[in-house]
Amino acid sequence: MTTKTSQIHKTSTVDVKALRRSALYSLFIGIAVFAAGADFVEQRRVEPLFPSFSLSQTRHLSDYLSSLRNTHCDTDIYIFNGRQPGGTALILGGTHPNEPAGYISAVVLVENLAVEQGRIIVIPRANASAFTATEPQEAFPAVFTLTGRRGKPRLFRIGSRFTNLLDGWPDPIVYRHHPSGQILSGNETRNLNRAYPGRADGTLTERTAYAIAEIVRREKVDLVIDLHEAAPEYPVIDALVAHERAMNIAAMAIVDLQMVGLDFRLEPSPPNFHGLIHRELGDFTGAQAMLLESAGALQGRLRGATNENLVIKSKDPFYTQAARLGKLQVPFPPEGIPLEVRVGRHLEAVTLICKSLSDAEPAKAVLFKNVPDYQAVIEKGVGFWLQ
Amino acid sequence: MNYTKYSIGSSSLQLSIILFCTAIGLLLSPAYGFSEDSVRVKTYLQPVLLTSAGQAADVMILRGLALRAGLDIKYRPNATADSLNDVKAVILVAGGSSKGLGAAKIDVKDEESRIKKLVKAAEKAKLPVLVFHIGGEARRGALSDPFNKLAADAGELIIVIKGGDDDGMFKKIAAERKAAYRSVDKQIALVDVLKEIFPKAEAKP
Numbered sequence: 001m002t003t004k005t006s007q008i009h010k011t012s013t014v015d016v017k018a019l020r021r022s023a024l025y026s027l028f029i030g031i032a033v034f035a036a037g038a039d040f041v042e043q044r045r046v047e048p049l050f051p052s053f054s055l056s057q058t059r060h061l062s063d064y065l066s067s068l069r070n071t072h073c074d075t076d077i078y079i080f081n082g083r084q085p086g087g088t089a090l091i092l093g094g095t096h097p098n099e100p101a102g103y104i105s106a107v108v109l110v111e112n113l114a115v116e117q118g119r120i121i122v123i124p125r126a127n128a129s130a131f132t133a134t135e136p137q138e139a140f141p142a143v144f145t146l147t148g149r150r151g152k153p154r155l156f157r158i159g160s161r162f163t164n165l166l167d168g169w170p171d172p173i174v175y176r177h178h179p180s181g182q183i184l185s186g187n188e189t190r191n192l193n194r195a196y197p198g199r200a201d202g203t204l205t206e207r208t209a210y211a212i213a214e215i216v217r218r219e220k221v222d223l224v225i226d227l228h229e230a231a232p233e234y235p236v237i238d239a240l241v242a243h244e245r246a247m248n249i250a251a252m253a254i255v256d257l258q259m260v261g262l263d264f265r266l267e268p269s270p271p272n273f274h275g276l277i278h279r280e281l282g283d284f285t286g287a288q289a290m291l292l293e294s295a296g297a298l299q300g301r302l303r304g305a306t307n308e309n310l311v312i313k314s315k316d317p318f319y320t321q322a323a324r325l326g327k328l329q330v331p332f333p334p335e336g337i338p339l340e341v342r343v344g345r346h347l348e349a350v351t352l353i354c355k356s357l358s359d360a361e362p363a364k365a366v367l368f369k370n371v372p373d374y375q376a377v378i379e380k381g382v383g384f385w386l387q
Numbered sequence: 388m389n390y391t392k393y394s395i396g397s398s399s400l401q402l403s404i405i406l407f408c409t410a411i412g413l414l415l416s417p418a419y420g421f422s423e424d425s426v427r428v429k430t431y432l433q434p435v436l437l438t439s440a441g442q443a444a445d446v447m448i449l450r451g452l453a454l455r456a457g458l459d460i461k462y463r464p465n466a467t468a469d470s471l472n473d474v475k476a477v478i479l480v481a482g483g484s485s486k487g488l489g490a491a492k493i494d495v496k497d498e499e500s501r502i503k504k505l506v507k508a509a510e511k512a513k514l515p516v517l518v519f520h521i522g523g524e525a526r527r528g529a530l531s532d533p534f535n536k537l538a539a540d541a542g543e544l545i546i547v548i549k550g551g552d553d554d555g556m557f558k559k560i561a562a563e564r565k566a567a568y569r570s571v572d573k574q575i576a577l578v579d580v581l582k583e584i585f586p587k588a589e590a591k592p
């Protein structure tokens with residue numbers, strides 16, 4: 001009897017323990033699921049930008065193609081009008097959200113621009129969906145932090161080269177570009193810079209490209225500049241890629257950039273490679289279209305630890321070694337190619353390209369102030385130019 | 388002109404004067420063989436026809452540099468003999484580009500034949516041909532070198548940006564043809580070079 005009671009007692013003790021254990025497991029799983037879910041939802045939260053006082057208007061990409069409304073590709077468009085009439089420039093960041101220099105340069109423009117003549121339209125997150133995920137197996141950090149002018153930490157998202165797979169699953173085996181019929185690998189279906197001139201009833205990426213082309217058409221954009229960042233071993237690097245109609249202005253800008261000590265390669269837009277912004281907007285719209293590449297170790301295959309430090313400093317021992325072996329397309333100093341250099345180059349180039357346009361075609365002049373030049377970004381850092 | 392290399396550093400005044408006079412004498416002597424770095428200031432008249440040999444974008448850069456140097460240039464990407472009517476010199480920017488040829492829808496053979504005809508016509512019209520190779524190593528190799536050679540074979544002055552003549556091809560052609568040869572460090576330095584060889588040009592602000 002005594003034995004039985006103790007046995008019962010024992011059993012019930014075991015049950016409570018098991019119950020506790022499974023409750024604990026459930027709790028852990030619950031927390032994990034909740035954390036992952038929060039993380040997932042968090043990736044869709046758009047970090048706020050603080051436009052300069054001279055912002056004239058904010059619009060949305062869906063204003064140019066209504067089917068983008070309530071999709072992850074709808075995004076803010078910042079319009080800055082000058083007092084004097086002139087031309088219109090469209091500047092894109094975040095075509096590839098894994099290339100922070102392009103995105104951050106566009107943000108610096110939005111937060112500092114004061115347009116004096118003509119008009120500037122900035123889209124900092126051209127492929128907004130691609131900001132909602134990083135690339136599988138690349139180990140990119142999801143965010144990085146810069147300290148703003150007033151000491152406020154500013155968090156910026158790193159995304160993927162491609163539209164989020166959840167916004168376009170599954171990829172076809174091959175991607176057939178519209179309208180050329182050019183065939184690329186299936187995942188390029190989600191690459192905004194392979195989707196131009198876009199298609200109003202196409203995939204989300206094609207519709208995004210179409211809406212951007214619509215801005216160019218409806219707003220009579222004269223100049224398009226798309227801001228990027230690429231691997232130091234990639235041949236088209238530290239480069240200005242221009243459509244043949246834009247070569248004149250691009251070449252003058254390159255000479256002026258050389259005068260301030262910045263070397264850029266002038267690369268003609270390949271005539272037979274379709275989907276690229278400079279080729280298709282150059283061919284299908286009246287704008288002079290070009291693309292700027294800066295060099296970042298984050299983009300490369302040789303990189304080591306892929307963390308926030310690499311995003312900001314772009315300093316990597318493997319790249320230093322590759323440079324020593326002469327395997328890179330750009331100089332890669334041991335101190336890396338920090339964000340200041342990449343953003344500074346972009347901003348100086350944007351300024352001098354606009355100046356070139358203004359010199360060559362005064363009726364299309366786009367002139368602005370308050371945007372830091374290369375030296376100012378190097379001296380004060382990128383954060384100083386953020387609110 | 389850079390006289391600094393002949394500067395007077397000796398304590399002996401007499402020796403200095405002798406050296407100085409010798410230097411001046413050598414510089415003024417037409418028979419003197421100039422070294423690669425010394426500056427032979429043969430000058431040319433404007434307007435200048437600017438065209439490419441190989442359709443590389445370098446010609447656009449040179450156009451920009453020439454504009455910043457204040458040159459009166461006539462840029463004709465597909466210049467022919469007819470383009471020579473109103474100019475006093477010809478600049479050929481050497482280097483091939485498949486993208487450039489593709490964009491202009493010109494094949495290599497046509498481009499080569501255009502350059503040959505243009506050079507012949509310039510010779511006939513007694514117009515000086517100046518050759519610029521400004522694209523560095525990227526404008527050497529299988530596609531570019533036939534254009535580079537065609538151009539260099541016609542130039543009375545060959546100017547190469549560093550990196551474009553590591554194997555000495557241009558230098559050798561220049562020596563064989565007794566053409567002037569200059570190696571320049573950076574593209575942007577060509578603004579001053581252009582001002583120097585086209586002295587009537589006034590720099591634009």
Ligand SMILES: [Zn+2]
Nearest residue numbers: 096099228229
């Ligand atoms: Zn990119």
